[in-house]
Amino acid sequence: MAFSLALAGRIPTLPASFGRRERVRHQTLLIIPAYREASRVGDVVRAVRSLGLGLDVLVVDDGSPDATADEARAAGARVISHPYNLGYGSALHTGYCHAFRHGYEQVLQMDADGQHDATLLPRLLAALADGADVALGSRYLEGDAPPSSLARRLGTALFAKIASLWIGQRITDPTSGFQGLSKRALAAVCTDAFPEDYPDCDVLIDHHRKGLRLVEVATRMHARKGGVSMHRGLRIAWYGYKMFLTLLLLPIRRPSPSRRPDTVARWS
Amino acid sequence: MIAALSTTNVAIAELTPLLARQRTVALVLALVLTVLVFELVRRRKLREEYSVVWIGVAAVVAGLALEQDLLQTLSAWIGAASSVSTLFFGALLFLFALVLQFSVRLSRLTLRHKILGQRLALLQEELERLRGERAASAEVERKAPLDRDEVA
Numbered sequence: 001m002a003f004s005l006a007l008a009g010r011i012p013t014l015p016a017s018f019g020r021r022e023r024v025r026h027q028t029l030l031i032i033p034a035y036r037e038a039s040r041v042g043d044v045v046r047a048v049r050s051l052g053l054g055l056d057v058l059v060v061d062d063g064s065p066d067a068t069a070d071e072a073r074a075a076g077a078r079v080i081s082h083p084y085n086l087g088y089g090s091a092l093h094t095g096y097c098h099a100f101r102h103g104y105e106q107v108l109q110m111d112a113d114g115q116h117d118a119t120l121l122p123r124l125l126a127a128l129a130d131g132a133d134v135a136l137g138s139r140y141l142e143g144d145a146p147p148s149s150l151a152r153r154l155g156t157a158l159f160a161k162i163a164s165l166w167i168g169q170r171i172t173d174p175t176s177g178f179q180g181l182s183k184r185a186l187a188a189v190c191t192d193a194f195p196e197d198y199p200d201c202d203v204l205i206d207h208h209r210k211g212l213r214l215v216e217v218a219t220r221m222h223a224r225k226g227g228v229s230m231h232r233g234l235r236i237a238w239y240g241y242k243m244f245l246t247l248l249l250l251p252i253r254r255p256s257p258s259r260r261p262d263t264v265a266r267w268s
Numbered sequence: 269m270i271a272a273l274s275t276t277n278v279a280i281a282e283l284t285p286l287l288a289r290q291r292t293v294a295l296v297l298a299l300v301l302t303v304l305v306f307e308l309v310r311r312r313k314l315r316e317e318y319s320v321v322w323i324g325v326a327a328v329v330a331g332l333a334l335e336q337d338l339l340q341t342l343s344a345w346i347g348a349a350s351s352v353s354t355l356f357f358g359a360l361l362f363l364f365a366l367v368l369q370f371s372v373r374l375s376r377l378t379l380r381h382k383i384l385g386q387r388l389a390l391l392q393e394e395l396e397r398l399r400g401e402r403a404a405s406a407e408v409e410r411k412a413p414l415d416r417d418e419v420a
Contacts, residue, residue, distance in 0.1 A: 083387055084380055193312065242316045249310045257312040 028125070029104045030055045031095030032077070033088055033177075034112035038066040041112040045075035048110075048118045053125070055108065058098060062091040068112075087196040088177075093189070096181075097265040100190050107186055111177045115221045123217045124180035133185040133212035134204070136171070137178030137219035147223070151236050159243065163201035167208040171216065174201040178219050185212050190265035192256055195246075198239070202246045209251075290352055294333035298326040321369075325362055329355065 030048060034041045045057055059072035063085040072079050080094055092109060099107045106128050110116040120137065127135035156175060163171040175198060181189065188210050195203065207214060246253075255261040305322045308314035332339045332355065343354040 083383055238317075238320065241320060245306075245309060245316055245319065249306065253310050254312050 026056060026102055026104045027106070028053075028055050029095070029099045029102075029107045030057045030121070031092060031099070031107055031109045032057065032059045032072075032112050033062060033091035033095065033109075034059050034064065034068050034072065035062040035085065035088070035091070036064050036066055036068060037112040038064070038068045038071050040114045041068055042071040042075040044110070044112055044114055044116075044118065045072055045077045048121070049076055051118060051121065053121060055121075056104075058095055059112065060091040060095045062086060062088070089195040089197050089199050092177075092199065093194040093196075093264065096186060096189050096194070100186055100265045104183075104186070106180065106182050108180045109177060113224060115224055116178045117220045117222065120178075120219045123219065124178070127215045127217050128180045128182055130215070131213065132180075132215035133182040134207050134214045135180035136173065136204075136214060136216045137176050138173035138216045139176065139219055139221045140172040141216060141218035142220065155236065155240070159201040162247065163204050166201075166205050167214065169208075169214060171201070171204060171214070173216070174204055175199070176219070178221075182212075188212060191261050192263055193261065197242075200243060202243065202250060205247075205250060291333050294329050294355065298330035298333070301326040301329075321362075321366060325359075328358070332358075 032041065032044060037044075041059060045059065048055065048057055057077040059069070059077045059079050061069040061072065061079055061081040063082045069079045069081045080098060082091065082094065086094075095109070096107065108121055108124055110118065110121070116137070124135040124137060156173065159174050160171050163174045185207060188207060189203070204214060260266075301322060305314065305319050305326070309316060309319050332342070336351075339351050339354060342348075343351050346354065346357065348354045348357060
């Protein structure tokens with residue numbers, strides 16, 4: 001099925017020349033986007049590595065002005081640094097493209113601020129092994145979620161509802177950064193048009209439209225230990241407008257302004 | 269006769285509601301702008317973040333054309349000679365703000381562009397140097413076994 005979809009041009013495949021360059025077969029890559037998390041990213045990476053899951057860890061430093069990249073490297077992760085801040089979504093996307101270019105079979109993702117529980121990564125792996133294309137870690141499935149502002153909770157609930165209705169499946173945490181992607185899902189997210197700020201229900205709906213299988217998995221989130229959260233006052237109003245426009249145009253939107261929809265992932 | 273007309277009288281006489289035609293033009297313009305912006309965003313020629321301002325303008329123009337009282341109050345407030353002048357004035361102000369914002373964004377983009385160019389150039393030099401070093405050490409390894417045989 002993936003092959004016929006690829007022929008239809010909807011899911012990109014690796015170009016034929018790829019195999020000749022990177023001959024190492026990689027299994028699972030864990031992507032950790034990080035911005036200004038010098039005090040936390042080292043702990044997160046060490047926590048993951050201590051689990052012995054056999055994952056390759058990649059930290060994508062989104063142009064942090066502090067020592068985030070150095071700390072991640074010191075903790076044993078591979079690091080890719082953006083020349084300047086490009087956004088959380090773009091950092092994820094860079095990680096995806098790296099995974100795609102190196103032939104990884106699947107990817108996991110988590111945040112660098114220590115809110116995600118690394119010990120729950122096996123749950124994502126299990127869901128992927130079961131045949132899911134997208135394993136979504138939801139903080140609302142097991143009941144207790146960390147406190148967040150009213151606006152944030154309303155927003156999440158709204159977009160979760162929209163996603164649930166559109167996809168025809170119960171989605172509770174569309175913005176969760178704790179996810180696992182299969183090889184097919186990885187190919188699908190490598191598009192240049194991947195959201196640069198916060199991947200939300202629009203990405204999930206896109207997955208659904210490409211025929212990928214989404215599964216929600218219960219996770220826990222810890223409270224945020226200091227630092228600056230991504231969401232702030234007026235930004236939420238702008239975000240609401242942007243999501244409204246994106247969802248409105250989603251069924252009829254072009255994948256890219258040019259003929260090539262995935263130039264970041266596919267170049268040689 | 270001109271002196272008989274005070275400035276205030278002239279001002280009040282001109283602040284009549286928009287003619288039906290002016291109103292229609294304003295509304296059609298707002299509608300066309302909205303549709304155009306949506307289409308450009310759909311084609312990914314216009315980013316969502318730049319669409320906000322234009323949709324905002326269309327909304328304000330449509331709003332003012334429909335809410336005549338608001339337009340007249342605004343006109344009197346800024347001392348406009350006619351209601352239509354207010355619309356033009358507003359459009360000009362908006363354009364100033366937009367172009368200024370573009371100048372600021374362009375400045376940032378220019379700097380980032382320069383940085384990218386320099387980093388690319390530095391990367392290229394390092395890559396070529398590494399390639400040279402690798403080729404050189406490969407050469408050395410190729411020759412070494414022969415040298416040893418000769419010495420023996």
